[in-house]
Amino acid sequence: MKILILGGTAEARQVANRLVAMGHDVTTSLAGRTQDPILPEGGLRMGPFGGIPGLCAYLRAARIERLVDATHPYAGLISINAVAASETTGIRLVRYMRPAWVPVPGQSWITVGTAREAADALPKMANVLLTTGHAGLEAFLERSDCSIYVRVIEPPDFALPRHAELIVSRPPYGLEQELALLRRHDITHLVSKNSGGGQTAAKLEAAQRMGVQVIMIARPVYGPALEVASVDDALAALELPAP
Known part of the structure; x- marks a missing residue:
């Protein structure tokens, strides 16, 4: 399948590497803010999309079949746009969000x-x-x-x-x-x-x-999405066809 990963995190690289190893056509999109980033396997796209219309246009032109938002928990607008683009195009969105920290006893x-x-x-x-x-x-x-x-x-x-x-x-x-x-x-x-x-x-x-x-x-709220907290859960949530 053709899969777009909104990346920039270690988790995004892990998902991309696993999907490529499974034989899928994977492109990871990076914002381009970090010099010499550690790159995942598969294709790479750099820079902004141009808001919701631009992301929707890219998804359609590239014939993307699955969308993974594995950006940083504070990535901001791109996570909001991913929800809207998924709703507009009907492309399945999985949000990989690492669990938040919680204070342990003794922490204030x-x-x-x-x-x-x-x-x-x-x-x-x-x-x-x-x-x-x-x-x-x-x-x-x-x-x-x-x-x-x-x-x-x-x-x-x-x-x-x-x-x-x-x-x-x-x-x-x-x-x-x-x-x-x-x-x-x-x-x-x-x-x-x-x-x-x-x-x-x-x-x-x-x-x-x-x-x-x-x-x-505190973390921002990005709107409803199928949210997971592990690589295995992300792969399962994508509902990929059997190899």
């Missing part, structure tokens, strides 16, 4: 809805490890009464103000690595999106051990 989170709310929740003189990526970064950089340590995979295309420091690194991160980072910068607050998964979860245990306050930005 402040949960907010937006980056702006997270920035407003920071007290004066806080030493902040910011792990939310580029989206909403400006809200935190406005907090000149705090020290902001911005950890990203790709640096932003502008210089940070004097009260902010850039940490460019790529996950996965281990517990000892995260503990060392919190100690080195005397971090008092960790701001995170609830991305789920294991590659960056160690920061939450490190924060608990160090008494660092976690401010968690």
